[in-house]
Amino acid sequence: MKKKFKVDVDCANCAAKMETAIAKLEGVNEVSMNFMTQKLTIDADDERFDEIMQSAIACCKKVDADSTIYLS
Amino acid sequence: MTRKEKKKLTRILATGAIFAALLMMRRTAAFDALPRAVQFVLFLIPYLIIGYDVIAKAGRNIRNGNVFDENFLMMIATFGAFAIGEYAEAVAVMLFYQTGELFQDYAVGKSRASIAEMMNIVPEYANLEKDGNLSQVDPEDVRPGDIIVIRAGERVPLDGTVLAGESFLDTAALTGESVPRRVRPGDDVISGCINGANVLRVEVKKPYEDSTVARILELVENAGSRKARVENFITRFARYYTPVVTFFAIGLAVIPPLVLGGGWSVFAAWLKRACIFLIVSCPCALVISVPLGFFGGIGSASRIGVLVKGSNFLEAVSQVRTVVFDKTGTVTKGQFRVREIVPEKGAGCGEEELLRLAAEAEAFSNHPAAAAIREAAEAGVPETGTAGIGASKTGAPEFGTPKFAAEDVREIAGQGICAGAGGHTLWLGNRKLMEAQNIQYTPCAEAGTIVYIAKDRTYLGHIRIDDEIKETAADAVAAMKRAGVSRTVMLTGDTEKTAQRIASAAGIDEVHAELLPGDKVARVEKLLAEKAQGDKLAFVGDGINDAPVLTRADVGIAMGSLGSDAAIEAADIVLMDDDLNKIASVIRIGRKTMRIVKENIVFALGVKGIVLVLGALGAANMWEAVFADVGVAVLAVLNSMRALRAD
Incomplete structure (x- = not known):
């Protein structure tokens, strides 16, 4: 399943780091964090999608505590 | 300016005022007479006003195991400056850093806004007609076969065919073309256009997710994921650059004092050099400005109705020396x-x-x-x-x-x-x-x-x-040649005679006529083999029957493809209308973008390199280091913003 989320990330370098971190999560097929459009596109396993999103948020918080992913 | 930015600006102005006052006071004898501790506290006040968030962030990130973070580097560098008694420098570094950040945020926000405006083609609603009643619904809820009504001034929400009504459509947002397009019953309308004059009844042909608007948005949003070679280089470079410079900084602070011996003053001198390294170690200037440059290039191309599917294609199109045209529908009008x-x-x-x-x-x-x-x-x-x-x-x-x-x-x-x-x-x-x-x-x-x-x-x-040759063909080919294209070739299944006539009228150098559809791929492969290394070949077609060739060429350019799925799929660059002149324009945009990106890389690395060398030798001070970090970043971002402006 592929889904798009709005994000709030302040620095381009952080966005790149988040992308790398999320890509390493298990169950994530494809991820792209677009700093310019402030959009996160995740393609991940259907059954575990919510769980994966939680880990993805944790990844982003770890890179930059001020970042936000808007789940809705 | 956002609230966040305004708050930062206030802090910068307040700190600037206090700092200026302190610098003035420092010139007086009375200030010198003050104990060091008092001086320290006086400078600590503006430092904390301007830097508290950086320090807080650095602290949080360390807890998360993120050491090479720019906040952390700034914190260490300024702490180092305090440690060696350079109070004014510590405040200045933080002040400059924050000013630079503000500039950067502002510039990025600005370009983001102009791109969003450019992409403002999303229809908000559709007027669905059901049993003679109209209701406003989300375009995503409309199915093919449904009837929608588009009033004057409304945006066409979905692709479809006109059943009743005659009107003019403003396609400027999609094609950059300012002359409105006339539509009558039986004509196709494309989502994203604006209905100019009269009410249209339209039968929907495609669901929203397959509509022109949805596809364009997806293309532009995904353009970022196809990175140019330079971009990948910068990403890799950034990954090594920061740790390497940081380790050098540690080495600089520790090794010479140990080897040379001496007391606190020797250590302090080397610590200062180490701090300079830390300040310069952030790759932000490149990490922000290079993708921003490409984004701007893609954005300014889309403003003239040219969709570039990724920065790699913008990079490739800037190196195009050979352009191969399909005849029908490309050089000619395709209206037999x-x-x-x-x-x-x-x-x-x-x-x-x-x-x-x-x-x-x-x-x-x-x-x-x-x-x-x-x-x-x-x-x-x-x-x-x-x-x-x-x-x-x-x-x-x-x-x-x-x-x-x-x-x-x-x-x-x-x-x-x-x-x-x-x-x-x-x-x-x-x-x-x-x-x-x-x-x-x-x-x-x-x-x-x-x-x-x-x-x-x-x-x-x-x-x-x-078929008639396009009026713009000769001008367009001449413009391409001015833009650096050295070889133009036309491929056609038509007879030699017809082909020659069209080619000479358009000013195309070479003709290969009477080709079977399959021959075109072979011919393009031959041309690909003939071109010099580093040069690129572009194939321009109208997307009908030439998908394999579009895919095979270095840069596949499909034109007149509003609504043609196969062409949008196969091509790397999509011209929304069929104006050949836009090929030269996109080559120029590509060139300009690459030039800006390269300028930024050379400038940023150059300044950082010089400051690193001078810093290691003890000839640079912290002010210069701050310039090499945020100053360069701001200049690079400003330079990248030029890519947004069409020439």
């Missing part, structure tokens, strides 16, 4: 018109009859010539309602063959078609077909596409169909 119907004398078949026969046989073909014949037959021969092509009113001999079904018609690649039913066979095609079938025919020497028609063994006559 029947110019002449010439029945063979003595064959006993009239003009009308010949045209009707041809139209019947070509009923299933998607060749442009077939469409022209069908169009002419519809316009010229009134509908009689009689079935079959034998219903001759002229009293000519019976050419009766029942109406063809799709399976009766066979295409002969590169020659034409043959349609058989009721024991008769109709042959329609070029000379090659006539010769292959051993049919006696009268060759026509006029320019254009000639369709020879024979029934069984009897030659009936020919229909001459011609």
Whole structure:
């Protein structure tokens, strides 16, 4: 399943780091964090999608505590 | 400016004022007389006002195991400055850093806004007609086959066909073309355009997710994921650069004092040099400005109605030296018109009859010539309602063959078609077909596409169909040459003569005519092999039947593709309308973007390199280091913003 989320990330370098971190999560097929459009596109396993999103948020918080992913 | 930015600006101004006052006070003897601790506290006040968030962030990130974070580097560098007694420098570094950040945020926000504005083609609602009632619904809830109503001034929400109403559509947001497009019942309308004049009733053809608007947005949003070589280089570079410089900084702070010995003052001097390294170690200038440059380039291309699918293609198009054109629909208008119907004398078949026969046989073909014949037959021969092509009113001999079904018609690649039913066979095609079938025919020497028609063994006559060269073709080719294209080639399945005529009118250097569809790929591969290394080849087609070639070329450019899925899929660059001039424009945009990106890389690395060397030698101070970090970043971002502006 592929889904798009709005994000709030302040620095381009952080966005790149988040992308790398999320890509390493298990169950994530494809991820792209677009700093310019402030959009996160995740393609991940259907059954575990919510769980994966939680880990993805944790990844982003770890890179930059001020970042936000808007789940809705 | 956002609230966040305004708050930061206030902090910067407050700190700046306090800091300036302190610097002035420092010149007085009274200040010197103050104990060091008091001086420290005085400078600590502006430092904390400007830097508290950086320190807090650095602290949080360390807890998360993120050491090489720019906040952390700034914190260490300024702490280091305090440690060696450079209070003013510590405040200045933080102040400059924050000012730079503010500039950066502002510049990025600005370019983000202008891109969002450019992409402001999303329809908000559709007026769905159901049982005679209109209701406003989300375009995503409308299904193909539904009827929608578009009022004047509203955006077309979905792709469809006009059922009723005549109007003008403003396509500027999609194509950059300012002349409105006229639509009538039967015409297709494309989502994203604005209805100019009258109410239109439209039957929806595609669900929202397949509509032109949705596809364009997806293309632009995903453009970032296809990175140019330079971009990948910067990403990799950034990954190593920061840790390497940081380790050098640690080495600089620790090793020389240990080797050289000496007390606190020696250590302090080296610590200062280490701090300079730390400040310069952030790769932000590159990490932000390079993608921003590409984004701006892609954005300014989309403003003129050119979709570039990724920065890698913008990079490739900047190196294009060979442009290969498909003829039909690219160099020419692709609007074939029947110019002449010439029945063979003595064959006993009239003009009308010949045209009707041809139209019947070509009923299933998607060749442009077939469409022209069908169009002419519809316009010229009134509908009689009689079935079959034998219903001759002229009293000519019976050419009766029942109406063809799709399976009766066979295409002969590169020659034409043959349609058989009721024991008769109709042959329609070029000379090659006539010769292959051993049919006696009268060759026509006029320019254009000639369709020879024979029934069984009897030659009936020919229909001459011609296409017009685009008015802009010659100018566009000249503009491409000015933009650095050194070789232009035209490929066509048409005859040598027609091809030569068109090519010379357009100023195209080379022609390869009478090619079968499959030959085009082979021809392009040959051209690819011939070009110099580092140069790129672009293929320009209208997306009909040339998807394999579009894919094979370094840069596949599809034009006039509003609504053509196959072309958008196969091409790397999509021209929303069919204006050839835009090819030169996109080459120029590519060049400009690459130049900006390279300027930024050379400038940023150059300044950082110089400051690192001077810093290691003890010849640079912290002010210069701050410039090499945020100053360079701001300048690079400002430079990148130029890519957004179309020239």
